[in-house]
Structures are given as C-alpha cells and as structure tokens.
Amino acid sequence: MPIQKPRTLSGFMExxxxxxxxxxxxxxxxxxxxxxxxxxxxxxxxxxASEILLTKSGGETEKQIYRFTKGDSDLSLRFDLxxxxxxxxxxxxxDLAFPFRRFQIGKVYRGERAQRGRFREFYQxxxxxxxxxxLDILNDAEMPAIIYRAFTSLGLERFxxxxxxxKLLNGFYAMLGWDHxxxxxxxxxxxAEKIGLEKVGLTLYHDLGLDEDSVGEIQEFMAIKGTNxxxxxxxxxxxxxxxAFDQGLDELKTVCRYLADFGVPESHFAIxxxxxxxxxxxxxxxxxxxxxxxxxxxxxxSGGRYDNLAAYYTDKQLPGVGISIGLTRLFYVLDEQGLxxxxxxxxxxxxxxxxxxxxxxxxxxxxxxxxEGGVTALLYHEGKKFKQKLSYADRLGxxxxxxxxxxxxxxxxxALKDMSSGEQQLLTAQEAAxxxxxxxxxxxxxRPIQEKxx
Amino acid sequence: MPIQKPRTLSGFMExxxxxxxxxxxxxxxxxxxxxxxxxxxxxxxxxxASEILLTKSGGETEKQIYRFTKGDSDLSLRFDLxxxxxxxxxxxxxDLAFPFRRFQIGKVYRGERAQRGRFREFYQxxxxxxxxxxLDILNDAEMPAIIYRAFTSLGLERFxxxxxxxKLLNGFYAMLGWDHxxxxxxxxxxxAEKIGLEKVGLTLYHDLGLDEDSVGEIQEFMAIKGTNxxxxxxxxxxxxxxxAFDQGLDELKTVCRYLADFGVPESHFAIxxxxxxxxxxxxxxxxxxxxxxxxxxxxxxSGGRYDNLAAYYTDKQLPGVGISIGLTRLFYVLDEQGLxxxxxxxxxxxxxxxxxxxxxxxxxxxxxxxxEGGVTALLYHEGKKFKQKLSYADRLGxxxxxxxxxxxxxxxxxALKDMSSGEQQLLTAQEAAxxxxxxxxxxxxxRPIQEKxx
Numbered sequence: 085m086p087i088q089k090p091r092t093l094s095g096f097m098e099x100x101x102x103x104x105x106x107x108x109x110x111x112x113x114x115x116x117x118x119x120x121x122x123x124x125x126x127x128x129x130x131x132x133a134s135e136i137l138l139t140k141s142g143g144e145t146e147k148q149i150y151r152f153t154k155g156d157s158d159l160s161l162r163f164d165l166x167x168x169x170x171x172x173x174x175x176x177x178x179d180l181a182f183p184f185r186r187f188q189i190g191k192v193y194r195g196e197r198a199q200r201g202r203f204r205e206f207y208q209x210x211x212x213x214x215x216x217x218x219l220d221i222l223n224d225a226e227m228p229a230i231i232y233r234a235f236t237s238l239g240l241e242r243f244x245x246x247x248x249x250x251k252l253l254n255g256f257y258a259m260l261g262w263d264h265x266x267x268x269x270x271x272x273x274x275x276a277e278k279i280g281l282e283k284v285g286l287t288l289y290h291d292l293g294l295d296e297d298s299v300g301e302i303q304e305f306m307a308i309k310g311t312n313x314x315x316x317x318x319x320x321x322x323x324x325x326x327x328a329f330d331q332g333l334d335e336l337k338t339v340c341r342y343l344a345d346f347g348v349p350e351s352h353f354a355i356x357x358x359x360x361x362x363x364x365x366x367x368x369x370x371x372x373x374x375x376x377x378x379x380x381x382x383x384x385x386s387g388g389r390y391d392n393l394a395a396y397y398t399d400k401q402l403p404g405v406g407i408s409i410g411l412t413r414l415f416y417v418l419d420e421q422g423l424x425x426x427x428x429x430x431x432x433x434x435x436x437x438x439x440x441x442x443x444x445x446x447x448x449x450x451x452x453x454x455x456e457g458g459v460t461a462l463l464y465h466e467g468k469k470f471k472q473k474l475s476y477a478d479r480l481g482x483x484x485x486x487x488x489x490x491x492x493x494x495x496x497x498x499a500l501k502d503m504s505s506g507e508q509q510l511l512t513a514q515e516a517a518x519x520x521x522x523x524x525x526x527x528x529x530x531r532p533i534q535e536k537x538x
Numbered sequence: 539m540p541i542q543k544p545r546t547l548s549g550f551m552e553x554x555x556x557x558x559x560x561x562x563x564x565x566x567x568x569x570x571x572x573x574x575x576x577x578x579x580x581x582x583x584x585x586x587a588s589e590i591l592l593t594k595s596g597g598e599t600e601k602q603i604y605r606f607t608k609g610d611s612d613l614s615l616r617f618d619l620x621x622x623x624x625x626x627x628x629x630x631x632x633d634l635a636f637p638f639r640r641f642q643i644g645k646v647y648r649g650e651r652a653q654r655g656r657f658r659e660f661y662q663x664x665x666x667x668x669x670x671x672x673l674d675i676l677n678d679a680e681m682p683a684i685i686y687r688a689f690t691s692l693g694l695e696r697f698x699x700x701x702x703x704x705k706l707l708n709g710f711y712a713m714l715g716w717d718h719x720x721x722x723x724x725x726x727x728x729x730a731e732k733i734g735l736e737k738v739g740l741t742l743y744h745d746l747g748l749d750e751d752s753v754g755e756i757q758e759f760m761a762i763k764g765t766n767x768x769x770x771x772x773x774x775x776x777x778x779x780x781x782a783f784d785q786g787l788d789e790l791k792t793v794c795r796y797l798a799d800f801g802v803p804e805s806h807f808a809i810x811x812x813x814x815x816x817x818x819x820x821x822x823x824x825x826x827x828x829x830x831x832x833x834x835x836x837x838x839x840s841g842g843r844y845d846n847l848a849a850y851y852t853d854k855q856l857p858g859v860g861i862s863i864g865l866t867r868l869f870y871v872l873d874e875q876g877l878x879x880x881x882x883x884x885x886x887x888x889x890x891x892x893x894x895x896x897x898x899x900x901x902x903x904x905x906x907x908x909x910e911g912g913v914t915a916l917l918y919h920e921g922k923k924f925k926q927k928l929s930y931a932d933r934l935g936x937x938x939x940x941x942x943x944x945x946x947x948x949x950x951x952x953a954l955k956d957m958s959s960g961e962q963q964l965l966t967a968q969e970a971a972x973x974x975x976x977x978x979x980x981x982x983x984x985r986p987i988q989e990k991x992x
Contacts, residue, residue: 120909
C-alpha cells in the first residue's frame with residue numbers, strides 16, 4: 085500500500101501536547117471566570133441549516149462560509165457563536181429565564197485567505213446576557229470586570245479595556261448634522277490611532293465631503309483625552325444638544341461609576357472616543373481590549389451592546405450585551421512572543437512510576453495510591469534501559485520519578501527522585517503523594533501566560 | 539423582514555442550560571480521570587483533507603462522511619478521533635516521546651439515518667497509548683482501571699467491563715482448522731448473548747458450513763463461564779495447541795493479574811469469550827462495557843489493542859491500545875432513563891445578588907467579594923417586582939439570594955436567603971461566602987449521574 089503523506093490543512097491549528105496543555109489551561113481559566121459571573125455553559129452544533137446561518141446577505145460572510153450539501157440538506161459551518169445564540173434563544177425562548185446569561189467556547193469556521201497567524205478554524209470564547217424586552221445597563225458595567233478577571237486569570241497584566249458608546253457617537257454626529265453619514269465617519273475615525281488626527285481630518289474633508297467646521301469639531305472631540313473623570317467632564321460640555329448623546333453619556337457614566345466596586349483598576353480601563361467596532365449591530369456600549377506591549381494583536385477581546393439579537397428568528401425584542409475573545413489567534417501571538425509560562429506544568433504526569441521488579445503489583449499499587457492522592461501518575465513499563473526510562477521523563481518534563489526496586493519494597497517505601505535537582509528520598513506512597521502535591525503547588529497554580537518585565 | 543423559523547438540525551444535540559451543565563460535568567470528570575493516568579490532551583481539526591481521512595475505501599464510511607469542496611480543496615469532517623490520531627502521530631513523530639499517551643474529547647460527524655437517540659454530531663472521549671515499535675502489555679492491563687475510575691467518577695455504579703483477546707480467539711479457531719473463517723465466525727458468535735448458543739451453533743453449521751465437531755467445540759468454548767480465575771483455568775486446558783492462543787492467554791492473564799492493584803473490583807470485570815469488536819484492526823485485548831440495568835445502551839465504552847495505528851501514513855510500526863466513550867449517546871440514554879443527578883448544582887450561580895438601594899455600589903462590591911471567595915454570583919438588576927426577582931432565582935434553581943437594603947447596609951451585612959428553606963440570616967460578605975461554600979459542598983461534589991437503587 086502506498087503511503088499517504090500526513091498533513092494538516094493550512095489555517096488549522098494543531099498543537100504539540102505541551103502547548104495543548106497551556107491552551108486548555110486558558111480555556112479552563114475562561115470557563116471558571118465566566119462561571120463566577122453567573123453564566124451557564126452552552127454548546128450548539130457546528131453545523132446548521134444554511135438558511136439559519138445566512139441571516140444577512142452579507143457578501144463577506146457568504147464568501148468565507150463553509151457551505152455544502154449532504155443529501156437534500158443545504159448546510160453550513162458556523163462562522164461565529166452569535167448567530168447560533170440568536171437561533172438558540174429564539175428557538176428555546178419558552179424554556180429560558182431572562183436575562184439569559186450564557187458562555188460558549190467553541191470552534192468557528194471562516195474560509196479566509198490563508199495567512200500566517202490567521203486561522204480558518206478557531207476558538208471563540210463568548211459571553212452574552214440577553215434580556216427579554218429590556219436589559220439593565222448594569223450588565224454593560226459588569227463586562228469590563230469580566231474581561232479584567234479573565235485576562236488576569238490567564239496571566240496577562242499589561243492591558244487596557246477601552247470603552248465607548250455608539251449612542252454618544254451617533255448623537256455627536258447628529259449635533260453636527262452628519263448623522264446620515266455616521267457609519268462612514270466612524271470607519272474613518274476608527275483609524276485615528278494608526279494615521280493620526282490630521283489625516284483623519286483630511287479624509288473626512290476630501291473623501292467624505294464634510295465641511296471644515298464639522299471636521300474641526302470632530303478633531304476636537306477625538307482629541308479629548310485624560311483620566312476617565314476628565315473625559316467624562318469634557319463630554320458633559322456637549323450635554324443638552326442631542327438626546328441620544330445625553331443617553332449615551334449617561335450609560336457611559338454608569339459603566340465607569342462602578343468600576344472600582346467591580347474590582348477593575350483605573351489603570352486597566354479607558355474611555356476611548358475613537359473606537360466604534362465595525363459591526364453594524366452594536367447600538368450602545370462598545371468594548372475593545374489592547375495588550376500594551378503587543379498592539380499588533382489588535383483587540384483580543386471585543387464586544388458591545390445590541391438592541392435586538394434575534395430579529396431574524398422572532399418578533400420578540402431581545403436586547404443584549406456581550407464580549408468575544410478570539411482565543412486561537414491570541415494564543416498563537418502570545419506563543420510567538422514567547423509568553424507561554426515556562427513554570428506551568430505541561431507534562432502528561434507529575435510522577436513517572438518505574439517498576440524495577442518482575443512482579444509489577446507493587447508499582448501498580450503505588451501508581452493507584454498516587455492517583456487516589458490526587459497526583460497524576462504515568463506507569464512506564466517498556467523494555468528499555470534505565471537511562472532511557474529517565475530520559476523519557478526528562479523529555480516530557482515529568483518532574484518526579486518513583487523507583488520501586490527490591491530494596492525500597494523491603495522497606496515498604498519508594499525512592500522519589502526529583503528530576504530537576506537529582507535528589508532522591510525514601511517515602512511511603514502517601515508521603516510521596518503529599519510531597520509531590522506540596523512541591524508542585526506553585527507550578528500547579530501557575531497561569532498559562534507570563535508577561536515579560538518591560 | 540419575514541421571520542425565519544429557528545430550528546436545529548435533526549441528529550444534532552442541543553441542550554438546555556441545566557442539562558448542559560451536567561454534560562459538561564461529565565466531560566470534566568473524564569478529563570480529570572484521563573489526566574490522572576498520564577494522558578495529555580489533544581485537539582485536532584474537525585476538518586481534514588479528504589485524502590487524509592478516507593484511508594480505507596470502506597463503503598459505510600464513505601456514505602456517512604460529510605465531504606465537500608471549498609475552493610480547490612476536497613475536505614471532510616472527521617468521523618472518529620482515531621484516524622486523526624494516526625495522522626497526528628505520523629506527522630509529528632519526531633516531536634513526540636513514545637509511548638505517546640493522549641486523550642481527546644471532541645465532536646465527530648456521521649451522516650447516519652436520523653433516528654431517535656442516534657446522532658450525526660456527537661462527542662467521543664478517547665484515550666490511546668501509542669508505542670514506537672513495541673508497547674508493553676501493562677498498558678492493556680491499565681485500561682480497565684481507567685474505565686472503572688471514569689465510570690465511577692460520573693456516578694455510574696452497576697456496570698461490568700468485559701474483556702477478551704483476539705489472539706486467543708484466532709488461535710482457538712486455528713486449532714479447529716477454521717482460522718480462514720475466523721472473522722465470519724466471530725460475527726456469528728458475537729450474537730450469542732442475543733440469540734443463544736444453540737442458534738449460534740445452527741448458524742455456524744448451516745450458513746458457514748462448519749462441521750459438527752467444530753460447532754460443538756465452539757459451543758463448549760463459548761460456554762466457559764465463572765469467575766475470572768475459573769475462566770482462565772478452563773482456558774489453560776487448551777494451552778499448547780496453538781502459539782497465538784497461548785500468547786493471547788498470557789496477555790489475558792496479565793490483564794487480569796493486576797486488577798486489584800489497579801483498584802478494579804472483581805465484581806466490575808469479566809472475561810467474556812463472546813466479544814470480538816467488529817473493527818478489523820483490533821489484534822489483541824478487546825474491551826466492552828455493559829451497564830447492568832441498561833443493556834439497551836450497548837457498550838458505552840469499547841476499545842482494544844491494535845498492531846499498527848498509522849500504516850497508511852508511515853512505515854513506522856506503531857502499536858497501540860485505546861478506548862472510546864460515546865459520550866453524547868450515553869448522556870442521551872441516561873437522561874431518558876431519568877438518571878441525571880437532581881442533587882448536582884446546575885444553576886448559573888450559587889448566589890443571586892439583588893441590589894435594593896439606588897446606589898448599586900454596595901451590591902456590586904458584595905458580588906465581587908463573593909466571587910473573590912470562590913462563590914459564583916449573579917448580579918440581578920432589572921426593573922421587576924421583588925417577587926419576580928425571587929422567581930428568577932427559583933426558576934434557575936439558584937440556591938441562595940443575597941438581599942442588600944438600607945437596613946443591611948447600615949449594619950455592614952447582607953441578608954442571605956436560603957431558597958429551599960426560606961430561612962434568612964444576616965452575614966458579612968465574607969461570612970456569606972464561607973456559609974454558601976459550606977452549605978453547597980455536597981452539591982458541588984455531586985456526580986452528574988445517579989443510578990437508582992434496584
């Protein structure tokens with residue numbers, strides 16, 4: 085039989101075991117964080133009927149989607165977790181209690197042009213709160229707290245959550261008489277960080293045809309910087325000229341007001357009037373996140389408030405607010421930057437149990453006792469030389485080796501070898517389990533990411 | 539805009555939140571069990587190139603597979619986790635240390651005829667140990683221990699792991715001169731439990747054309763029952779007539795020998811000479827599992843030893859042994875049988891925090907303190923009547939409600955209401971976190987499944 089050269093499709097991440105452990109640790113940290121805030125887990129099919137997924141005739145989405153037929157069925161792979169959520173909420177409306185809070189961490193599919201660091205299959209880690217008819221602004225205020233705790237639980241430290249409000253922006257452009265072009269203006273303004281305010285002004289003037297006064301007003305507005313209190317103060321200067329603006333400002337103030345009580349330090353939060361998020365369905369608060377030392381990642385966690393989640397499937401008004409972490413790309417970039425935490429345990433086991441006697445029973449019993457004690461143990465019994473057995477532990481990064489020869493057996497003990505120091509001690513199985521647990525406590529608790537000191 | 543009726547494809551499981559919590563708890567129990575035995579997590583793409591997945595021109599597989607083109611690529615969705623493992627091991631051979639032990643819990647796809655309780659998208663939870671050139675039989679002996687711990691961790695009690703050995707079977711049929719028909723005979727004998735030994739005999743005689751003596755010998759062999767020791771004793775009576783048989787018997791004895799040291803009670807393990815597993819690639823030990831009270835589930839966990847995992851991708855000889863749990867179907871049937879544990883916590887949070895003052899800061903701070911204390915807390919602030927707020931907690935099964943009115947605030951405390959007893963007590967935030975943790979300890983530790991006493 086000719087041999088088929090094995091390969092993995094480009095754009096599909098497939099990790100080696102030690103990195104997979106860290107990826108899974110990130111997923112687990114996010115699950116725990118989301119659960120702390122009262123979100124239920126959700127899992128929806130990867131495949132949906134095409135007429136369900138392709139809710140909008142968005143050209144870009146249509147091109148990227150994996151769509152195919154099976155028998156008579158026109159099927160598509162989900163390209164995000166939001167559309168399946170909308171379907172879920174509409175479909176199971178009567179069985180859900182609102183506000184419905186769910187998290188979902190799963191793979192989504194986009195047939196993008198293959199490109200380094202861009203993935204066609206990638207994980208999103210989403211949370212959303214969906215109200216029935218209405219949804220209190222306190223939910224918007226809680227999101228930065230969740231982002232903050234999620235990111236710190238991963239081990240990230242130097243990041244800022246940036247917040248803005250679309251009502252405020254729309255209201256501001258309405259003040260200038262340009263609300264009919266608000267979308268176009270936002271797309272230009274969104275680039276302020278990259279191209280600078282001057283160039284933003286020129287583009288608004290030449291390409292969008294705004295008058296000089298409006299351009300000046302917009303530049304002035306965009307130049308509002310400072311602490312959150314200073315920015316809010318400056319925004320108060322615009323109050324009373326447009327209802328939407330005033331409402332947006334109130335919402336923004338509420339979001340800022342409880343930050344400290346939510347445990348978010350001021351250092352990790354900033355009002356940023358330039359962000360708008362491209363997606364048309366955001367209608368109020370919008371969020372972006374920036375890693376201070378790795379701006380090239382873009383925004384690894386974004387989201388916002390939307391007025392009506394599931395209009396395509398139901399006439400119920402279901403407003404919501406949510407955020408999404410692009411986990412695969414985040415992991416990829418952090419790994420590229422060498423930020424995976426070398427202290428985190430990534431070995432398949434904490435102890436490698438090596439039987440050294442013909443009767444394997446004592447070694448098997450030892451491995452069983454270690455596991456009962458909550459220690460992960462790998463029983464190794466292959467016909468190899470002793471040195472090769474140790475090098476198996478070394479290669480996998482297994483921190484301890486338990487040796488069970490006749491001498492140890494006679495004493496009812498095990499020789500526990502610390503692979504990093506080379507030290508060896510005689511312990512009972514229970515003592516060994518306790519010792520390993522104690523010795524590895526810090527590494528067990530290590531976060532998957534470790535930012536380097538600047 | 540006309541409304542698109544929401545639907546989920548038939549054959550695709552989509553759970554309500556409380557059941558999803560239990561499903562996820564099962565996944566988590568399996569992850570922990572697999573990790574205890576030294577298995578690394580693995581995640582491979584759901585989509586692979588078709589030429590990679592369709593390794594054998596198996597008609598059944600071809601028909602069921604989800605296969606499609608995207609641009610120039612001929613793609614398929616994985617239909618199990620074994621073929622992707624074979625690809626992975628061949629592709630990353632130089633980066634892996636052998637034996638390579640991995641677990642993978644993920645979705646697979648088979649376009650089966652839609653049928654109640656049959657799924658087209660379902661989770662498999664697999665472990666495999668892959669050797670390089672050789673793999674010690676001790677790995678086969680460990681599998682029943684992993685199945686036993688995995689099942690008990692889920693909450694299952696009344697089950698039996700059934701084990702056999704293909705070498706033993708092949709050797710036995712060779713003794714009779716029927717090794718060239720061994721596969722056909724096994725397929726008939728496999729039905730012994732259903733149709734009885736007499737009918738097995740008639741089928742072997744009439745349909746397969748075996749002589750009367752051979753049929754008698756096979757019936758006698760299949761009738762070997764008793765304790766493991768008794769069965770092994772009876773099998774010893776056949777020793778010395780065929781090399782493969784003797785080797786299979788030695789392997790089977792080794793698998794049985796360390797059961798007690800592996801922590802597997804004799805009551806949960808049985809040698810069963812009738813099982814053979816349909817898949818052709820098993821070459822030694824084979825495993826099946828039977829839930830005593832729910833035989834209609836079939837075997838929720840099966841597996842075995844194979845000589846050569848990745849022959850399609852590499853000329854390296856990579857023997858392995860593994861098991862697979864069909865998690866979606868298992869969950870579905872256990873749920874149908876009413877075996878989901880009602881004591882397990884399935885609410886989105888342990889405490890519902892209800893602000894009762896205009897300034898939300900104290901309630902936000904309370905929720906933050908509870909979360910710091912490891913308690914899941916849902917902050918609820920919608921414009922509803924008090925009774926409706928409590929019924930939100932009730933409907934979601936949230937066990938505690940924390941009320942924060944002016945009175946409580948004045949005392950620096952919170953009124954913690956136990957929703958099941960209706961009792962209410964005044965506590966500080968720290969006391970409340972500790973109380974909730976203590977009160978819910980048993981429910982937090984509850985296993986997802988609870989078998990009913992027979």
